[in-house]
Amino acid sequence: MENEILKNAWLYYYYLAWFATICFVIKLIIFSIFGADNGGDVAPDFNADTASDGTFGFLSLQSLLAFLMGFGWMGYAALQQFKLDQLGSFLSAFGVGLLFMFGTAYLMFSVKKLEKNVVKDKKTAIGKIGKAYTAFEPKGSGQIEIEIDGQFTVTDAVNNTDEKINAFEMVKVVKVENDMLYIEK
Numbered sequence: 067m068e069n070e071i072l073k074n075a076w077l078y079y080y081y082l083a084w085f086a087t088i089c090f091v092i093k094l095i096i097f098s099i100f101g102a103d104n105g106g107d108v109a110p111d112f113n114a115d116t117a118s119d120g121t122f123g124f125l126s127l128q129s130l131l132a133f134l135m136g137f138g139w140m141g142y143a144a145l146q147q148f149k150l151d152q153l154g155s156f157l158s159a160f161g162v163g164l165l166f167m168f169g170t171a172y173l174m175f176s177v178k179k180l181e182k183n184v185v186k187d188k189k190t191a192i193g194k195i196g197k198a199y200t201a202f203e204p205k206g207s208g209q210i211e212i213e214i215d216g217q218f219t220v221t222d223a224v225n226n227t228d229e230k231i232n233a234f235e236m237v238k239v240v241k242v243e244n245d246m247l248y249i250e251k
Contacts, residue, residue, distance in 0.1 A: 075141075075145060075152060075155075076141075076142055076145040076146050078141075079137075079138050079139075079140075079141030079142040079145065079155075079159065080138070080142045081138075082134060082137070082138035082141075083134075083135060083137075083138025083139040083141075083142055084138070085134075085138075086131050086132075086134035086135040086137075086138055087135050087138075087139075089131050090128070090131040090132060090135050093127060093128055093131060094128070097128070126171070126174065128170055128174060129167045129168075129170045129171040129174070130167070132163075132166040132167050132169070132170035133163040133164065133166055133167035134163065135163075135166060136159075136162040136163040136164075136165060136166030136167070137159045137160060137162065137163030137166075138159070139162075140155075140158055140159040140161075140162035140163065141155050141156065141158075141159035144158045144159060184217075186214045186215045186217070186219065187214070187215055188214055188221070188242050188245055188247060189242050190214055190215055191212055191213070191214045191239045191242065191247060192239050192240070192241065192242060193238070193239065193240075194212055194213060194238070194239055195212075195236055195237070195238050196210045196211055196212030196213070196236070196237055196238075196239065196249075197210065197211045197212075197234055197235070197236060197237065198210055198231050198232065198233050198234060198235045198236075198237050198249075199211050199220050199233065200233055201230070201231065201232050201233045202223075202224075202225035202230065202231040202249070203225065203230060204225060204227065204228045204229060204230060205224070205225055205226075205227075205228065206224070206225050207222060207223065207224045207225070208222075208223060208225070208231075209221065209222055209223065210223045210237055210239075210247065210249060212239065212247070221247060222246060222247070223237075223239075223246070223247040223248065223249045224246055224247070224248050224249070225248075225249060225250075226240055226241070226248040226249060226250050227250050227251065229251065231249070231251055235251060236251075237249040237250065237251060238250050238251075
């Protein structure tokens, strides 16, 4: 019985390779469509060595699938094409699986480094003129369109006066407190 299982070991490698390849491609398509932010991902990656700030961890679902894919295809090739024995095929499959895993983790880490997180200094908006994006009740809040750090942006603001400000009226930023813009007509 054990000899029969070892004789058909190539089938286990083959099915594992196909399963992992299909899952890897599906996960890659999801990653491409929805991006890397793990907040809305269907199969979020878990991080073994990083904080939960959405960064790509080494032990992610994508890198584990890459390991299984490399392991399966190399195990199959080692038995069927290279005619290695069971131990030789297992060791070569394990080595190629690790190579795939490290390669995928490196590529995902490199892609993650390309993300740009722009922090705008809202204090640069003091004294600038913008446009009310929404209507503001007296001392009420809403949104304005204004240039901050050289870029037009829509941001939250508070009406600093006792008069109503209609949408699309010109407003001036008079102060910034706790990252909130205070405006006047």
